[in-house]
Each structure stands twice: as C-alpha cells, then as structure tokens.
Amino acid sequence: MPSMTMIQALNSAMDVLLTKDPDIVVFGQDVGYFGGVFRCTDGLQKKHGVSRVFDTPIAEAGILATAVGMGAYGLRPIAEIQFADYIYPATDQLISEAARLRYRSGGEFTAPIVVRAPTGGGIFGGQTHSQSPEALFAHVCGLKTVIPSNPYDAKGLLIAAVEDDDPVIFFEPKRLYNGPFDGFHDRPVKPWSQHAASEVPEGYYSIPLGQAAIAREGSAVTVIAYGTMVHVALASAEEEGIDAEVIDLRTILPLDIDTIVASVKKTGRCVVVHEATRTGGFGGELIALVQEHCFYHLEAPIERVTGWDTPYPHALEWDYFPGPKRVGAALRRVLEA
Amino acid sequence: MPSMTMIQALNSAMDVLLTKDPDIVVFGQDVGYFGGVFRCTDGLQKKHGVSRVFDTPIAEAGILATAVGMGAYGLRPIAEIQFADYIYPATDQLISEAARLRYRSGGEFTAPIVVRAPTGGGIFGGQTHSQSPEALFAHVCGLKTVIPSNPYDAKGLLIAAVEDDDPVIFFEPKRLYNGPFDGFHDRPVKPWSQHAASEVPEGYYSIPLGQAAIAREGSAVTVIAYGTMVHVALASAEEEGIDAEVIDLRTILPLDIDTIVASVKKTGRCVVVHEATRTGGFGGELIALVQEHCFYHLEAPIERVTGWDTPYPHALEWDYFPGPKRVGAALRRVLEA
Amino acid sequence: MPSTSPSLHIPEPKHRPGASHDFSDMRPPPAGLLDRPAIDISAGQAEPLARGLVRVLNEQGEAVGSWDPKLDPDRLRGGLKSMLTTRAYDDRMMRAQRQGKTSFYMKCTGEEAVAVGAALALRPDDMLFPTYRQQGLLITRGWPLVDMMCQVLSNSRDRMKGRQLPVFYSSKEAGFFSISGNLGTQFSQAVGWAMAAAYKKDSRIAAAWIGEGATAEGDFHHALTFAAVYNAPVILNVVNNQWAISSFQGIAGGEKATFASRGIGFGIPSIRVDGNDLLAVHAVTAWAAERARAGLGPTLIEHFTYRQAAHSTSDDPTRYRPADEPEHWPLGDPVDRLRGHLTVSGHWSEAQHEAFITETSEEVRAALREAESYGTLTDGPSVSPATMFDDVFKEMPWHLRRQRQELGY
C-alpha cells in the first residue's frame, strides 16, 4: 500500500471520485491548472479536464451558490474554500440555503455538496489563515461537519462526504497536511511516512460519517479531540505517562455520542480539546452532552483545553496554540481532582 | 414615569442618544421615513433629520461595512438588520472586521458600532423570521452580545451598548416587542402596561453590559435564561410551584459568571433555557461553565430546554417553541434527580 | 455642478403621503422605438436597450415594432387568462389571510405580466429560480391552484409540511425552485444550475428573478460575475417594481442608472423592458432564451413595473407613498393593456372578458374550497408535529430522533 501525506490522500480521494462519477466536479480559487495553494488538486485538471476541475472568481458566496445550484441540478460538486477563515462571506449560502434546502422544499430539492477548507493554525498564518470555525457550523441544523486527523481517514471520509446526500463541511487541519504534528513545534518535523495512518489504498474506500475512532485506549481519563489536537492529545498522554483514552471524533456532526459515553463511563474523567477559541466553541457542546449522559459517573469537572478567546496571533502562535504542555497540565488536574 | 412597550423604549433610547450626540446615526432597511418594519425608529427621521436616520440598500454586508467605516471615522452608528435571520450576509464584516479591528490595528482603529436585530419566534414568521443566532456571535472574540427581556432593560442596555467602545450585537426578542410573552400562546395577550418593567424614564440612563439580573429569587433550582425565555421560565416556576431562581443574563458576552455561580452554588441544580437550536447553542457554553465552577455543588445533571435542531417551522411553531410545559418538565426532572 | 462640497446625499422619492402622485419626470419612450437586435449582439451594442425601454404595445393597444413577438390569439388569450387567474388567486388568498386562515400573504398585483410573459416564452422544462412575487410562473405552467393554496394554508396536504411561510412555494415537477426567505440567494444559485446544465450539454436553461431592492445584495453581483465568466445559459431578471417595502428604487441605486445597465459592465447584454406589456416581456425573454440556448450566454433583463398592492399583508403602503400612486402608473395595468390589445385586434369582447372573469373566480373559489377541506393554519387537518424532524437530513441522526421522542413522538 502506498504511503501518502494528507494532501496526497485528499488528492487521491478526488481522483477516485472524479473517475467514478461524471457528475462530480471540483472548483475553487486556484484549484484548476495550479492545483490549489496547498496542492490538494494537483494534476486533477490535467487528468479530468478543465470543465471538471476549475478555478473560480474570488467570491466565496458565489462559489457556494454555484455549488447549491449544481447540487439542485443533480451534480455533486466539491467546492474548495482557500482557507476556513474565508468562509464567512459564504455563510448565508451555507446556513440559509445549503443547510435548509431539503427541509424547506419538503425533500424535493437537495444540496449534496462538499465544502473543503483548510483549518487551524501552526503555520504562522496569523489570524486570517489559522482559524477553526467548526463550532459555527455545528450549530446549524442540516449541515454535517467532518475533520479528519490523518491521511487514511481523510480519504475515506472525503469519499463518504461526497457520496452523502446532505451538505458536508470538510475541514482539513492544514498543519497535518504534510505530517502528524503533535504540538512540539521545537522538535524535528515528522513526515507522514513514519505514521501508520499514511498507508492509504490507491482505490476506492469510504469511512462512514458520524463514527469516532479510539486513537488510543486507556482507562484513566477520556480525551475528546479532533483534527490536529488528536496528535497533541496522544503526545500529552505519552509525555505525562497517563493512561488516557483518546477519542478522535472525525465527524463532529452528527456526533458519535455512544463512543464518547462508553469511554467516559469507563474512565469517569474527561478533557475536551480543541484549537478553536474557547467561549462558544464545540467543547461547550461536548461538555454539556457528557455531563448529561455521564453525570453520575463523573469524578471531576470536565476540563477544556482550547485556543484562547483572542484572534490567532502571528508572532505568539505558540503561546496561543493549545499544545501538549497545556493538555498535559489539564490531564493532571483532572486526575488529581 | 411613562409606561412603554419595548418598541417605545428602544425608540426612546435612540431618541435620547440622537439628541445627545451628533456623532450618532441610525440606518438600516426601512428605518428612515417609514420608521422600521417593527416601528422602532418611528418618528426619528422626522425629528433628527434625513441624514441622521436613513434607509439603506438591501445589503446587510454593505450596511455593516458602512458602520465599520463610519466607526473608524469616529461616528457611533446604530445599524438595524431587519431580522436576525438576515444577518448572515454580513457575517464577514462582523466577524472578520468589526470584531477584530481593535486587535489587529493594535488599538488604533475601532468599530464602536451597534447592530440591532429582532430575534426569536412566536409570530408565525417561519424559519426565516424566527431564528436566534446569538451563539454564533458569542463564539467570536471581540463582539459583545446583548439580549434584553423588557422595556426598561432594553432602553438602558441600548444606551450602554451605543456608548460602549466595542462592537455590540443587540438582539431584540420580537415576541416581546409588544408584551411580556410567557409562552402560553393560547392565553390572552398581555400588554407591557401591566408589567413593572414597562415603567421607563423618558430621559437618559444606562444599564452596564455584562451584568445579569435575578428575575426571581429562589432556592430549589437555578434557571439561566435570556430574552423571551426569561418570561417563560418565570411562568414555568409559577405554574409548577417550584422555588426556582431565574437569572436573566441580559448580556451573554461578556457573561456575568459571578451571578450564575453564586446561584448554582446555592441551589445545586440548574436548567439552561434558550429558544435557539440546541446543538452548539449558547446553552452548551453555559453548562460547561457551570460544571466547571460548581461541579462539587451539583446534585443533578444540568438540563437544557431549547429549540429543536430543526429550522423553525411555520405551522408547527408551538410544537417547536420551548414553552412553559417543556421548561416545567425539565425543572421537575432536575428536582427529582 | 450640483454641489460644491461633499455632503451626505440621502435619496428621497418625490412625494410622500399627503401629496399626490407625480410621474411627470417619467417620459416612457414610444412603443416600437428600439429594434430587436441579432442574438449575438455585444454588451456594448446592447447599451441603448439597457438604458431605454423595450415596448411593444402602444397607447392604442396595437403591437408595433420589431420586438412584436407575433403571438397567435390563443396564446395571448392564454396569457390573459393566466394573469387574471393570478390576480383572482391573489385577491382570494389575501382575503383568506384576513379571515385568519393563514398568517401571511404577498400579492403581485400589477406585475402579473412579468411572470406570465416569461413563462409563456420559456420551455416548460426550463428551470425557474423565482422570488415570492412570481406566482404567475406556476399558474402559467398549469400547476394546480389547490397545491399552491395548501402551501399558503400550511395544511395537511402542504408538500412543504407546514414548514415554510406562505407563498414560499417549491415544485420540482414544475421546474420551480424552492423560494427562499433570504433575498437574493436564488440569483446566483440559478447560475450554478445553468452551469451544471451547460456542463451536461443539456438544452434546458435557467431563469432567475430578483427585486430591484435585492439587487443590492452580493448575490446579484456573484450571479453576474459567474454568469459572465462561465458564459452560463441563464436569464437574469430584475423586477423593478419601484418599491422595496417602504424604500423607493432610489435607495437601491435607481437614481443614477437603470438596473439593466449593471449587466453591461460585466459584458452581459442587458435590456430594460416595459414590465406591464406582456408582449414586450415575452419578446425579450424569448430573445434571451434563444441566446442562452445558442450558447451565447447570459442576458440581464430589467422589468420596469409597479407594485400596486402592499408589500405583504403585514404592510400598509399609504404610510410611505401617495395613496393614488398605483392607479396613475404611467405604464398602466398589464391586464388592461393585454385586454386592450386583444380587443383592438378583434380577438376579444367585453362579454368574453366577463365570462373569463366569472370562470376564473369560480375556479379559484372551487380550488380554495378543496384546499380548505385539507385544513387551514388554524383549523382542520394539519401535519403531524413528528414531521418537524424529517428532512433536516436525509437520514435522521440520533440527536433528532431523541428530540422527536422528547416531544412525544
């Protein structure tokens, strides 16, 4: 099996999909001839033709409207938003349109679209190339939100997302594009090739949306994470020598509540980790659900380790990033509580 | 002291502000000659002139951009978005611009703007005239979010919001415009004139942002609510004969955590109520904070009573609305747990 | 030079309530003045059409000039019938709202020709992306009134299951896209649909409508941009009915340039048409459809018309415009004008018209009787609350199932 980076895995997913289904088209800013600013669509235009993989004007709302219109026609568009930070102009088309079309038309019209967008920080992108806005979309009924943490999942989940009949926001942690970043930014960079999840079949496979993965089994405390933070959580557990169970949500909506509840009932303790700003983040929802389902099993308050409630600063990136030190401290606090 | 509806109180606040400060201007769709579709700006153009209270094109992003530009100039614009449901096209100007301007310019440029928008359901407005999107804005650092529940607060908070140097989203529960609606939609409509909080001074006063009010003292359970749901919570407590303490948040960001914590530590039980959809709503944040601060005082899981995770349906409005029956049931469950 | 130092200009209509109407500034050009150009015209060549006003019916009710679509009397009578049905439907449903049978209604009185003329000129399977004021499209396509009424009444047979505000119709079968409450969004979606059709080498085209007020939304700009860039087979219609709730068209930018001119700057051939002249609307729509089907790309059409009624049942226009404005609109009433034309050309009589009206109102009454038998918003059969949780997603996830249980279903 070939070893792929997350970029290659995403590229392979789109290649497989474009080959399989003539109703799939891929578009976005710079995705055509150039292959995308992160190279995720590299070579796809050449292979599948300009009318299947093409550049768009710089208008995120226009891109999403195009996707909704194409979806209503019967195509399955994959639209790229160049950075998650630039999805805001498209909010209305996403929230008021894509998410509600099936409902408001009594099921007659649907928007089977996928919106791909690089998310998260760790590349010195400053506040407009580092955001993690997933909580905004998880609050919108009618949208599914997926955030993979490794190449294997990225490909399988992207294929499932495109085959899903509902609109899916697919956030790609950009710091994971080229390697499994664990938050130790001062240690040597690791390539995906040294990670088991970089073994990615060349052909078709899919991973069902709405199913979490246990990234690490453990019994002392449950860590709920997704995207880059899965690797940070794993590293924290190792560094601290804590027998943590790390759940990789993969899909944050619909949420795999069963896996979460089973784990917390087992461990009795829970830490929620995300890179997004804290207040109003998806961590609040997770905590609400955990205390609702596992109240009588909880032995300590559930902690959150998150980005601070500030814009993502350029120079102070590593003071902002919720790295393994902060996650480790939270794990210890929860165990000692 | 005159008795005012919430509409009159808001009108009075803007009148007082326009009279006091020539740098204040009011604009939005239909707010000028016509006085707004809910009549909140009725008479203000006539009194203060067309260049101070005026209509805008139907472009929410343009309205917000105008406000940001005016704010950067040194004015204090009050922009109306006709319905909270139509704020989405302005998301980018709100989230990426208004909220971040002070931060990104190192404090040199600011956006001292207020965005008023009617929120919530209960008027058979269907899914596009009933939404409560406050959670989306509470997740954005740099924005303040205010939601009054009565005429007195509405005026005092609006004046404080306009005098605040940061951008404020001011959501007005439209079902409260003309009366204190408690969720019993089949009972006779009550006018504000029968409610103590309709006594509103004609002149200037302000209520600090970030301070909750205790709408009802009690010792059995804490209900955290805001906007219309304050009245529903009060009615539920009465109907059920439960000694609930009802907190009216008034401002959801910054949050008055002290009032919440003091109450939950006293009662040991907590129910969070909002009209917005549940998943990813502000209730999650409130629950996360409560369990974090009051874990060892909690005697039962914290419950949420909210709008369902569906669009707000037209004909089934009262099946959707989290009315006193549902709140009452939650109160009982929490007390019995 | 109008002014010597900057001051904030706030556009204002000439007259407000209290004063009488005044359309003296408006000098509509005579019918037949502008010629119908070849369909492969450039945007620059179309400029006079975008600034001017295409009109076919003259004051005498004759069809004149090269834009005359030369429709046979049967088609014209069909158009008249659709307009009359639309008007009767509007009146009846407005009354139903006043009687408390539903919460809300929106009429298109005075603008019937905009929708009916277009529907007659398009193919039945072309895809429509309307606003809430093109009920005439559905009616012209022969969609059952009963079905529309069930939507308005939010009753047990409402295909939208009582979810949508009245008049937000949707019919895949009729090629009528689900109406959105969020202004403008459909305009750029139509371009996406048209791009998909072009991608599939489908001969169907898309047509979209937007109010002049809503042209200020970004979606309008995205529609023009994407349509121009990808040469999408789409007809983009701006319905300039002079008012956006209480705001006159100057607030949308109508003081400085016509709405049709917006398209020229994108290289899109654009036309302004007398929206109260069904023949003119038909002609420009047919021209635009021919262009789209020939692979020549998008056309922007501004329909110059007047909103005779209130914005909606929640509105009272006498609060912001002279009460006598509607009846003095210089371009008349679309029903009267088509009727006049048929009469002048000898294809219509007073008696026939009366019969038409009686028949139409009987049809509408019968339809409402049937629709009401399926319930109204406040009475009779209605959708089950359990359905509220359907169609959020194709398959219901656990959290919605749980919420449905919480509600007791």
Add this chain to the structure above:
Amino acid sequence: MPSTSPSLHIPEPKHRPGASHDFSDMRPPPAGLLDRPAIDISAGQAEPLARGLVRVLNEQGEAVGSWDPKLDPDRLRGGLKSMLTTRAYDDRMMRAQRQGKTSFYMKCTGEEAVAVGAALALRPDDMLFPTYRQQGLLITRGWPLVDMMCQVLSNSRDRMKGRQLPVFYSSKEAGFFSISGNLGTQFSQAVGWAMAAAYKKDSRIAAAWIGEGATAEGDFHHALTFAAVYNAPVILNVVNNQWAISSFQGIAGGEKATFASRGIGFGIPSIRVDGNDLLAVHAVTAWAAERARAGLGPTLIEHFTYRQAAHSTSDDPTRYRPADEPEHWPLGDPVDRLRGHLTVSGHWSEAQHEAFITETSEEVRAALREAESYGTLTDGPSVSPATMFDDVFKEMPWHLRRQRQELGY
C-alpha cells in the same frame, strides 16, 4: 455566433509555462488619445474612458495630451524616489523573509506607480483603505521604513504587537487603514468612512484599493452601490495586475469587459488608466479627488498593470504563467518609464539615478539594521505573550483575564 449549444466555458490564459509570453492581442492605445473631461461628467459620458486607457507618457517618454498633470520636476523626482524606495524595500524584506527573519512577505514590483501616483495626488490627510500591495502609499507619505519593518518582523516595536501577518500595516497617523486579510472588506468600509466625512462636512475624502481578483467579492458591489446611492466622496481603485495568485484576470470576468466598466452601470464615472504611467495615475486620481471634494461623488478607477513578482513568498509564478511574461509587459516598467520621462525632459541623468539608487538602498539597509535591533520573528526582543489578550476589547473581561492567568501572566 461563437457556439451553437450551451457548454461550460472555462476562461484560460493564452499561454502557460513552457510556452513563451504572448501579448499580441493587447494593443494599448497611444498616449494622449483620450481627453480629460470636466469633473461633472456623467457616467454615460465617461464610458469611453472606462473602456479605453488613459495614458500620458508616450513611447518616447514625453508627456502628451490633456491628461498631463504637468507636475514640476521636483514632484516627479519625488515620485521616482518613492517608487525606487518601495522597490528597494520590497527586495530587502523579501530577502529578510528568505533569511528566516519573518514568515511571509508580499512585493508590489511593477505596480509601484499605482500607489505612489495616487499618494502624490491626494492630500496627506485623505483616508486610505489599501490592500497589501500599496506599501507605496505609506512610503510616499513619508511613513518611517523602520516602523513598517518592525511590523514585518513582528518584533518588540511592532505597533500591531506581532499579531498581524507581515505587510498588514496600519497607521492612523498616516491615514492608512488597518489592512485586512479578508479580501474586499475595506472597499465598502471606505465608502462608510466617506459617508461619515460627508455627514460631518469634512473636506477629507477616502480612497480604497482592491485587486481585480477580489472585485468578485460582494464587498465590491456594496461599495459601488452605497457610493452611488449616497454620492460618497470616495475614489474606488481596482488594481488590475492581471493575476490573482494563479488565476488570470479572465477568471474575475476580465474577458468580457474592463473592470472600470463595472462602475458605469451604477452611474459612477469610471476610468481605466495605464497603471505603469505615474503621470496618468496621478492625473486620474487628481481628477477623481477634485470630483469628490466638489461634492460630485465617487469615481471608479481601474489601474491596468502587471504583477511582476510572485503573489507572495509562498508562491512560485513559473508554475502557472510563462516565465518571460513579466519582462514583456507591453506597458513597460513604471520606474523605467518615469525615469525615461525625466531624462527626456532634461531633468535627470544617469549619474543622478545611480546616486538615487545607492542612497535609497543605503536608507533601506540602515532602516533594517535599526528594525532588527528591535528583534525579528525568530530572534531578539519580542512582544510579551501577555499582550495577546489586550485589545480584544477596550477593557479586558473576566474570561480573558482568567485565560491570561492560565497562560501564566
């Protein structure tokens, strides 16, 4: 008729890497061809200016025609100096990025006249709403290079406290609005600022810049709409440098119409100008400023130029365009052209130019030496992490105070 059935058109540039440049289609009109009209011209009258290209400097370096701003040699030399400084600054900061002293940089090579020409024509207190490619505005206004460098290096003296990506300058004192990473947003904000100025009867005006790629954003449309409706005293500049990262200007709609023509459809007088001709840029900016200050409202200007360098330090343009394109841009290089003009008119010599270059590069080097003494992104003094929590709000709320404590401050 180009096509007989709809098919999806995807614009493509004439040549890609591997092939050589080809500008044979581009036939720039001669300098002096278009006349400078009165400032109270209508949009319709401006149409030839929006389709054409205002040029002052001819092939021989002479200033010709009625648009010649007739600047005295000192001002011209000042302009040349600002352009050279901008270029030297760009080169030096690009190198600093390559040396790891910061994370990112963006040059404006080839477009210097767009910013410098405008800054010379505006008053020092007019308010600027730039994009990331108008560093020439700050430099022409005499803003200290050291301050700009501190921002790029995110060091201890960065007034933005290391928060912003390099080149996202902000200076209230220089009348230079905080640059946003979100394309387009400043364009409509500038209109709001101008409306405020008009409301206060202030004689200052606003000017905004946007890339041709970003004109597709709704903000562009809102800016034109609001500026037209309220007659705002604002100059709206589109910098058409042919590329938006890897997308040629056809993807933004440039195949069908000029970007300047967009304004005409809103009733805004609009002009396309040779952006590599500092005299022409100065002239049209001065004309637009005069209009705005006279209460005549907005002007849209398209600057036709070419992005010679990579989009940013993260980009490699040889992956998507012929490597030899930049040096063959038919409108030449703005520095060479102004230098040529000064030389031809006898106000400049080779020796003077060499001296200028030496002086400029010494200034830049000295400034960087000083700036680096305050630290770089990776070395030396830097802002305290505690500052991260400042300026989110004017006063820090409890939750941020608590988070700051959590971080250990």
